[in-house]
Amino acid sequence: xxxxxxxxxxxxxxxxxxxxxxxxxxxxxxxxxxxxxxxxxxxxxxxxxxxxxxxxxxxxxxxxxxxxxxxxxxxxxxxxxxxxxxxxxxxxxxxxxxxxxxxxxxxxxxxxxxxxxxxxxxxxxxxxxxxxxxxxxxxxxxxxxxxxxxxxxxxxxxxxxxxxxxxxxxxxxxxxxxxxxxxxxxxxxxxxxxxxxxxxxxxxxxxxxxxxxxxxxxxxxxxxxxxxxxxxxxxxxxxxxxxxxxxxxxxxxxxxxxxxxxxxxxxxxxxxxxxxxxxxxxxxxxxxxxxxxxxxxxxxxxxxxxxxxxxx
Numbered sequence: 583x584x585x586x587x588x589x590x591x592x593x594x595x596x597x598x599x600x601x602x603x604x605x606x607x608x609x610x611x612x613x614x615x616x617x618x619x620x621x622x623x624x625x626x627x628x629x630x631x632x633x634x635x636x637x638x639x640x641x642x643x644x645x646x647x648x649x650x651x652x653x654x655x656x657x658x659x660x661x662x663x664x665x666x667x668x669x670x671x672x673x674x675x676x677x678x679x680x681x682x683x684x685x686x687x688x689x690x691x692x693x694x695x696x697x698x699x700x701x702x703x704x705x706x707x708x709x710x711x712x713x714x715x716x717x718x719x720x721x722x723x724x725x726x727x728x729x730x731x732x733x734x735x736x737x738x739x740x741x742x743x744x745x746x747x748x749x750x751x752x753x754x755x756x757x758x759x760x761x762x763x764x765x766x767x768x769x770x771x772x773x774x775x776x777x778x779x780x781x782x783x784x785x786x787x788x789x790x791x792x793x794x795x796x797x798x799x800x801x802x803x804x805x806x807x808x809x810x811x812x813x814x815x816x817x818x819x820x821x822x823x824x825x826x827x828x829x830x831x832x833x834x835x836x837x838x839x840x841x842x843x844x845x846x847x848x849x850x851x852x853x854x855x856x857x858x859x860x861x862x863x864x865x866x867x868x869x870x871x872x873x874x875x876x877x878x879x880x881x882x883x884x885x886x887x888x889x890x891x892x893x894x
Contacts, residue, residue, distance in 0.1 A: 613664075613890035615645035618791050620817055620855070620893070622885040623660035624652075627823055627860040628682040635660045635887050636682035637858050639819065641788060641795060642666075642890075649769065649788055650690075651675045651797050654682040658689035660887055668694030673766045676707030677799030678783040679714050688724055688732060691749070695735065699747045706763060706771065708782035709753045721751040756784055760811045774811045776801035779835045787811050793893045795819075796851070800858065803837030803845060812849035816893050820846070821858035822884070825866050826873050832862075839870045843877030852894070854878065857885040 613619035619642045626634025636654025640647045640661070647666035652675070661668075668690060677683055694703070707717035715723060723729075727736035738749050754763055756773040763771040770789040777783070778800045785808050787796045796812040798820040812818045823836040837845070846854045856870070863870065867884050874882055883891065 613640075613642040613645075614892070618643055618793050618795075618893040620795060620819065620891045621647075621664055621666075622819075622855070622857055622887060622889045622891075623657045623664065624654045625857045625859055625885040625887050625889070626654075626656075626682075627858050628655075628680075629861055630655075632859075632861055632864060634859070636685065637677075637821075638683075638686070639797065639857075640664060640666055641790070643790065646670050648672045648790075649675065651786060651788075652677055652683040652799075653685070653687040653690055655685040656887075658686040658693065661690060662693075663888060667697055669697035669699040671703065672769060673771070674703060674705045675771070675786050675788075675797075676705070676717060676720075676784070677786065677797065678708055678778060678781055679720055680781065680800070683800070684720070691725070691738065692732075692735070694747075695738075701746060702748050702750045704766060705749055705751045706754050706773070707751070708775075708784050709755050711780070711782050713780055714782055716753045718751045718753055721749055725749070754784060758805055758807045760787065760807060772811060774807040776808055777804045778802070779831070785811050787815065791893075793817075795893065796849075798837075798842075798845075800835060801837060802834055803841035809845050809848045812845065812851055815849060815851045817853045817855060817891060818846055818849065818851040819855045819857055819885075822856040822863050822870060823858045823860050825863050826869065828862075839873035840877065843874035846874070846878040846880065851878075852880060853891065854880060854882045855885050855891055856882065859884065 621640040623638035624635030635656030638657030639651040641649035710716035725739045756775045760774040772787040773784045776785045794815045796815040796818045820842045824832045826838045
């Protein structure tokens with residue numbers, strides 16, 4: 583009798599043989615081979631009607647995809663279209679675990695199984711509270727044995743069961759001011775806790791190649807932490823999920839254009855990219871730009887799926 587684990591491994595071997603028999607797809611366009619760039623894999627939110635993938639970003643370094651931030655629905659397909667490879671990604675960062683920021687994580691990890699990855703993948707994200715799991719819980723709830731949703735991949739997370747490729751989840755208990763999370767080779771990571779209603783959420787700064795790239799994640803913009811995190815950023819990705827004048831729950835969860843402009847101006851960011859664009863903000867680009875430009879005088883871009891923004 584085969585055990586469940588043996589049967590699962592046999593199926594994976596069979597799948598690998600099928601994959602090897604297929605023709606290789608034509609390589610997609612990436613963000614280029616020179617310097618650093620951020621590619622927006624998902625520029626939308628949870629809505630499907632706008633035909634955008636949900637929130638996700640890649641940082642490219644001389645043609646290699648090295649850092650991934652969030653993995654909302656549709657981002658796995660966009661990842662494939664970008665020409666990136668999961669075997670090359672050095673670190674995975676989560677802002678929080680709402681579905682539109684994390685739903686495609688299992689698909690990306692399963693894809694990486696079929697690539698020639700021979701090293702661990704660090705995964706950093708927020709701690710738990712009564713509404714959300716911690717990062718370690720999230721990963722183990724997906725893949726861990728005996729109760730994970732996809733426990734046939736448990737060797738990715740169970741110490742001593744797998745090979746050299748394993749997921750390494752870490753909970754980041756950041757405070758209201760930025761903290762150093764760690765170094766992954768030549769990549770330096772900082773995080774700060776941001777307010778997104780009652781949900782644990784982080785904003786991230788990635789430093790590499792002498793450049794600073796900041797991601798606001800979902801936040802209402804309260805406090806000074808996000809401004810300090812984005813200080814002197816070469817590129818600041820902020821979420822344009824609500825219009826000016828938003829009230830109620832919308833405003834408690836997200837920052838309107840005026841707050842984005844104040845944050846970008848006070849942080850002296852060199853380039854501002856607006857993403858997480860939802861139906862309530864699509865078509866209001868002129869109004870949004872006007873509100874931001876009352877505070878911030880730098881370049882502003884509205885992101886679409888697969889757009890690339892070079893870091894000058």
